[in-house]
Amino acid sequence: MNLRHMEVFRAVMLTGSVNGAAELLHVSQPAISKMLAQAARLSGLALFERVKGRLMPTPEAHTLYTEIETAWRSVERVKELSRSLVNPEAGTLRLAVTASIAPYLAPQAVARLYEQFPSLQVHVEILVAPIMVDALLDHSADVGVAVLPNEHPNLVTVKKYDCGLVCVMRKDHPLARKRGIRPADLADHRVISSSASTPYGQSLRRAYGEAAGRLKLDLEVRSSTAACWFAQSGAGIALVDTAAVAGTSFSGLAVKPFVNEERLEVRVIRNRYRPMSVVQQHFCTAFDKVWRTAFPRRR
Numbered sequence: 001m002n003l004r005h006m007e008v009f010r011a012v013m014l015t016g017s018v019n020g021a022a023e024l025l026h027v028s029q030p031a032i033s034k035m036l037a038q039a040a041r042l043s044g045l046a047l048f049e050r051v052k053g054r055l056m057p058t059p060e061a062h063t064l065y066t067e068i069e070t071a072w073r074s075v076e077r078v079k080e081l082s083r084s085l086v087n088p089e090a091g092t093l094r095l096a097v098t099a100s101i102a103p104y105l106a107p108q109a110v111a112r113l114y115e116q117f118p119s120l121q122v123h124v125e126i127l128v129a130p131i132m133v134d135a136l137l138d139h140s141a142d143v144g145v146a147v148l149p150n151e152h153p154n155l156v157t158v159k160k161y162d163c164g165l166v167c168v169m170r171k172d173h174p175l176a177r178k179r180g181i182r183p184a185d186l187a188d189h190r191v192i193s194s195s196a197s198t199p200y201g202q203s204l205r206r207a208y209g210e211a212a213g214r215l216k217l218d219l220e221v222r223s224s225t226a227a228c229w230f231a232q233s234g235a236g237i238a239l240v241d242t243a244a245v246a247g248t249s250f251s252g253l254a255v256k257p258f259v260n261e262e263r264l265e266v267r268v269i270r271n272r273y274r275p276m277s278v279v280q281q282h283f284c285t286a287f288d289k290v291w292r293t294a295f296p297r298r299r
Contacts, residue, residue, distance in 0.1 A: 099223035
């Protein structure tokens with residue numbers, strides 16, 4: 001299989017149909033079908049089966065797709081490099097952020113960056129911390145911004161920021177009248193939390209302190225952003241990092257300080273063996289300005 005066969009196979013896997021792959025690649029359906037048949041013949045594998053008129057990938061196709069998707073990151077980097085060589089003033093930034101940074105802080109920093117580099121190509125991925133580490137190590141991301149990132153000897157912290165915890169709830173929630181929320185105040189209320197098997201969830205458990213055993217922790221989500229969405233629906237009260245509620249992303253929620261000693265960190269990180277480009281340095285500066293504007297008392 002050559003790169004074109006891989007591209008067609010990947011498109012079919014992503015879209016789930018020949019028609020979808022044809023639209024994605026801007027070619028005809030017969031051309032996709034022909035390339036897919038060639039890919040199956042050259043690989044010696046049955047890649048798809050028709051079940052009730054739909055293409056269903058075989059187990060072998062799923063295994064092959066995992067490897068091709070990994071290889072495709074390298075192909076995309078080659079494409080980006082060729083574009084930047086043609087237009088060096090534009091540049092490319094591959095940014096990885098955790099969910100807390102995505103609603104407000106990262107968009108604001110990128111908007112500032114475009115003021116300096118209007119032709120910049122920016123690719124943003126929202127990743128959990130362990131996958132972000134992998135992306136920085138294999139160079140599929142240039143800069144990462146994470147809450148509680150995993151430590152790795154080949155990564156270096158460009159800048160770190162103190163990040164506290166707040167409680168968020170609908171404005172008609174009984175606790176919304178309080179100026180500050182203590183762990184004991186959460187008793188008898190459904191608390192939207194994260195799994196204790198994650199570093200973030202472990203931080204929340206420490207923040208609950210001795211009150212943890214009396215809390216209704218029957219709703220778990222993967223990120224603080226998701227916790228805010230569920231809090232907006234009235235499903236419960238959520239304990240989240242302050243980065244998640246920066247700006248006006250969740251203006252419909254009541255945000256109250258959480259009185260406890262637990263502290264989190266937001267870190268801007270990069271690969272130790274990949275010095276930052278001018279664009280990457282400007283992003284770090286822009287993010288720092290956005291943070292200081294959003295949290296003037298925090299550093």
